[in-house]
Amino acid sequence: MDASRTRAPRLFGPAAAVACSLLFVAGCSGPGAGAGREGDTAQAAAPLAANALQSDYQRVINDVLPSVVQIQAGDSLGSGVVYDDKGHVVTNAHVVGDNRSFRVTTARTEDTLAAELVSSYPEQDLAVIRLDRVPDGVKAARLGDSAKVEAGQIVLAMGSPLGLSSSVTQGIVSGTGRTVTEGRSGGGTGATIGNMVQTSAAINPGNSGGALVNLDGQVVGIPTLAATDPGLGDSAAPGIGFAIPASMVRTVADQIVADGRVTDSGRAALGVTARTVVDDANRPAGVAVVEVSDGGAADEAGLRPGDVIVRLGDTDITTITSLAEALASMRPGDRVKVTYTRDGDERTAEVTLGEQ
Numbered sequence: 504m505d506a507s508r509t510r511a512p513r514l515f516g517p518a519a520a521v522a523c524s525l526l527f528v529a530g531c532s533g534p535g536a537g538a539g540r541e542g543d544t545a546q547a548a549a550p551l552a553a554n555a556l557q558s559d560y561q562r563v564i565n566d567v568l569p570s571v572v573q574i575q576a577g578d579s580l581g582s583g584v585v586y587d588d589k590g591h592v593v594t595n596a597h598v599v600g601d602n603r604s605f606r607v608t609t610a611r612t613e614d615t616l617a618a619e620l621v622s623s624y625p626e627q628d629l630a631v632i633r634l635d636r637v638p639d640g641v642k643a644a645r646l647g648d649s650a651k652v653e654a655g656q657i658v659l660a661m662g663s664p665l666g667l668s669s670s671v672t673q674g675i676v677s678g679t680g681r682t683v684t685e686g687r688s689g690g691g692t693g694a695t696i697g698n699m700v701q702t703s704a705a706i707n708p709g710n711s712g713g714a715l716v717n718l719d720g721q722v723v724g725i726p727t728l729a730a731t732d733p734g735l736g737d738s739a740a741p742g743i744g745f746a747i748p749a750s751m752v753r754t755v756a757d758q759i760v761a762d763g764r765v766t767d768s769g770r771a772a773l774g775v776t777a778r779t780v781v782d783d784a785n786r787p788a789g790v791a792v793v794e795v796s797d798g799g800a801a802d803e804a805g806l807r808p809g810d811v812i813v814r815l816g817d818t819d820i821t822t823i824t825s826l827a828e829a830l831a832s833m834r835p836g837d838r839v840k841v842t843y844t845r846d847g848d849e850r851t852a853e854v855t856l857g858e859q
Contacts (some may be wrong), residue, residue, distance in 0.1 A: 526779035545798035551684040563659060564671050565715055566720040568610040568729020571713055573663040574598055574618075575606040576634070579690075582662035582713030583607070584722060584754050584848065587643045590634035594617065594712030595727055595747075596625040597690050611667040613782055622759045625692040626859060627751060628685060628727055630758040632858055633643040643716060647721030649748035652700055660704040660726055662713025674704030674742075676723075682828045683728055683745050695824070698829035699745040700724040706744035715746040722751050741771065742836045771833040773841075778846050779822045788819040789813045789844070806843065813849075814842035830856070 538710075570585045574594055581598030585591075592607070593684045598604070605618040616634050623630035642747035658677045664670050678701035687693040700717060706729040715724035724746030731740055758765045776794035779787050789811040812820050816839045818829045832841065842851050 507775040517683065520819070527537055529859070533653075560659065560671075560673070560805075563716060563718055564661075565721045567644065567659075567661060567714060567722070568669055569640055569642050570722075571610060571661045572641075573608045573666075573668045574712065575608075576600055576602040578665060578798065579712050580709050582709065582726075584644045584714050584725065585641055586631065587760065589760075590637045591756070592632050592634065592761050593725065593752055594630055594632065595621045595725065596628045596630045596694075597629050597685075597692050597727075598712040599623055599630045599632065600690055601679065602805060607632075608668060609638065609641050612638060614638065622764045623649045624755055624759070624765045626694055627677070627696060627755055627765075628692050628694045628769065629747065629752065629755045631756055632672055644722045645720060646753055647719070647723040648701070648747040649698070649723060649750040652676055652717075652723050652748070652836075655717070657718055658702055658704065658723065658752050659718075660702070660706075660710065660713065661716060662710040662726065664710045664723070666708045666709055670710075670847050672704055674702050677703050677743070677797055679748075681745060682831050684824050684828060685728055695725070695827035695831045696747060696751075697729075697828075698748055698751065700748055702746060703742040704728075704744055705729070705741065709813065721749075722752075722783065725749075727754055751824065768859045769834065770829045770859040771835050771837060772800065773826075773830060774801045774857050777812070777823060790820055790826050792843075800813040800857040801841075802856040806852060806854075807845075810843045810845050812841060812843045815839060827831050 532606045545849050572583045572592060574583045576599050581594060583592040583594035586593045599620060603620045607618045618632045620633045621631040654676050658674055658676055660672045670855050678748050681699045682697045683699050684695045685691045685693060697831045706726045710726050712721045715726055717723050728745040730743035749780040754769060755765055774793045774796040777790045780789050780791045782788040788830050792806055792808050792810045795807055813822055814827045820826050833856055835856055837856050839854055840851055843853050
């Protein structure tokens with residue numbers, strides 16, 4: 504499947520179910536009284552395991568739901584996660600949009616709270632708002648360690664899909680370290696986000712900005728994007744969603760809470776304004792440099808307007824999106840070889856990346 508990724512405004516849907524069964528043990532046993540006792544034990548073990556998993560779900564839900572809120576931003580709805588005991592709530596930048604004031608409801612009450620924007624950081628599709636007061640029963644979420652997230656881990660998604668507040672669904676972590684570019688249609692930020700957590704939990708309008716939670720009750724990501732399949736008319740690709748990792752959420756939110764804005768993006772930059780160019784067959788063939796920032800990484804390496812970048816390190820560059828995704832996996836200060844063409848000749852330059 505050739506899936507492209509687009510923004511999924513707000514919400515989060517159901518995911519894969521988990522089953523545990525030992526019934527095959529009985530089928531492997533021979534006849535006789537001993538086989539009957541083993542089969543009875545196996546049949547008893549399955550409901551016991553299911554009951555234990557159900558208890559885990561209920562414990563996590565009761566612990567985390569007081570930290571998840573519904574956000575009304577203009578005419579749209581999204582979700583958010585209470586970040587600290589001062590009423591800061593982290594959500595997606597595409598949830599807040601251009602709004603500066605919001606109406607917020609919590610899982611424990613139908614009372615509407617007022618909130619104001621602290622700062623939005625569209626480059627990472629994150630934002631922080633602040634409640635005018637922190638009501639009883641609301642508590643800050645516990646953020647987990649993104650480095651410990653692994654494929655196969657069970658996760659629960661909490662948010663307000665389609666306005667259904669305090670909804671909970673289940674899935675697994677399908678992959679980690681994904682780099683995804685968000686579309687600009689429908690309010691998307693166009694951000695290229697690295698190191699995202701892929702999950703089988705469906706992400707629907709309204710779930711964005713909510714919580715992706717492990718069975719320890721820790722928020723490991725903020726559900727943000729859903730994949731679409733061009734072969735199906737750009738309809739949602741079932742079971743392919745992406746969440747911003749908790750480590751990036753913490754980095755951005757801490758700066759916004761402390762300074763009112765992001766002061767250190769941690770995102771690599773080449774220091775160029777550029778555009779996609781096509782070949783004679785009208786296929787994307789590279790990124791043409793339109794402008795070079797004075798003193799930036801490209802300027803220091805000798806690149807100039809008119810150069811066409813075709814490779815960054817070992818990654819072929821054919822479009823602006825592919826360049827952004829390659830940079831998203833790197834850090835400021837990294838040294839990388841840039842391959843480009845000038846007047847038809849292929850050249851290379853060593854570049855020390857700057858910071859966005």
